[in-house]
Amino acid sequence: MHPFSRRSLLKTGAAFAATFAAPSLVRAAPKEIVIGGPAGAAKYFNADLFPVLEKKLDCKVLYEGTNSLTNLQKMQADKASPKISVVIMDDPVMLPAAAEGLITKMSSSSIANLGRLVDGAVHQDGLWANYQKPWAGIAYSSKRMKTAPVSWADLWDAKYESKIIVPSLSNTEGFWTLLAAAHLETGKPYKEAQYDIDAAFKKVKSLKANLLNVYTNAPQAINLLEQGEAWMIGGQFSAYTLIRKADGSPVDLAIPADGGFAMPSGIAKVTNGPAGDVADAVIDFFLSPEAQTILADKAFVAPTNQGTPRPAGFPDPAQLFAPDWAFFAKNRAGWVDRWSKEMT
């Protein structure tokens, strides 16, 4: 048996002190945290972002990748006992989530980076915040098309019969085709045309002959573009297309002369979700320059933290139109039904 020495007593005391004085986060850290988000982001989240996040916060992320409306439906179903702690959804879907009390207010005291975002990135007094801003244009096959499409009207060109894919209106990005159709039909700028939905449907119906498919599954559509089976995808995100281009696929993203679109992605804390303090830390990480630099580099999305430089080659935000999401969210269910009836 070793006699007690001053050194061993100091070591033991230091160990006790470290255990009890450690931040509550370390003591209460659950092994797992569930994040619900878009299926299209799963690949770069899992490959590039979550390993850094897990190491930083000493937790295991379980990512449920689906579309925003499905995440909303899950939150509604689990409202009494939520399983998701953090949710990542498109802004138009955050609106009903906020209205139904499914997401809870965040504050700069627990999420420091919330106060460091660009203007307009924090919504409804902190109910959700934009952690990235992908942009949308026309994705095209560089194998099939030697020059990039220059206008949204190119989608309607008869020479592209059965060569075009558009997102279903069931997906948020489905609105881009409708918005472009309204603009083309009325000749008005997006800001005014977005409210003329009858004109949009009239125009988009005339696209049928050119449609190879209407997708709800983005990866399948991108895959068809890579193969050259599809020549263009109307209303496609930078995050989905340019990430494939960077991997060597013969695809590219064009911002037509009549303008592209901005699609801010939101992150929010689920009301009464498990592991609340870890959820705060996860959201703070998503809003940090460290995470946003990774996202800009790997997923081609514009950062929202003022401390993150905008990479070269990213479009000027002035080129991109941001629609009236409240109007979209209010009318979406009816439009989805109309889309089903008129586009099949």
Place this chain on the structure above:
Amino acid sequence: MTEAVLSAPVVKPAPDRERLAAFGFIAPSMLIIALVFVLPLALLLGVSVLDAKGGINSANYTRLLGTPYYLGVIWNSLRLGLLTTLIAFLVSYPAAFALARARGPLRSTLLATLFLPLAASVIVKAFAWTILLRGDGLINTVLITLGIIEDPIRMIFTQTALITGAVNIFLPFMVLPIYAVVAQLDGRYAEAAATLGASPIVVFFRVILPLTLPGIIAGVALVFSLSVSAYVVPMLLIGEKYPTLATTIAKAYLLAREPGFGAAAGVVLLAIAVIVVALSTLLSREPK
């Protein structure tokens, strides 16, 4: 003594005790069926008559059965089920005979080719069809190489692709029940009919077909039920161009947030499947 024992009446348990014992045996399974089948079904029926405001009425059924678009959706599902079942039967019937007649390594190989695809996910198989059917896919490449066509035929996201994929995916469920019956078939029936002067066509329609009918009916019930309610196959092989009841249910629940309407569509789909299975059961009963 022995005579006395033999002549003694056999003591049978009272009928009530027999019934009670039988009920005791089936009670656990009845309880499981009630919990996992009857209760969810009752909930489905209950939700199907709820409107968006929580009121109880038949609005969901009126919308489903009174709107041309949704009647078209029901017809799409029926059409998918009927065509898949018919083509699967036409392919499976001779295949089942070939399987039953094969011996040795050939039989093992044929059985393996039938069972192995069941181990692959439906999603994988559906995606495989999109690869085969695309412009630079195997089918177009072979046709162009043979000089049958000059330019690729568009097959992807067409009804041809949908039916082809569905038949391929559900084929084993038609072959196996027919094969099980054909394997038991006594060849002497056909020989007896032939010796009595029946032509091969008469032998087939009057002897072979009636004897294999139980397998056909089982296969038809299985394939029709699976294909009429298929979700992944139409979603991946044709997408929104061909809405079915299954895709409508998914959209109602996951996107439009209309659980009542989704449940009503589920009830209609279930009713279609139940009718087909009930008809199959009736047809498979031997005439008294």
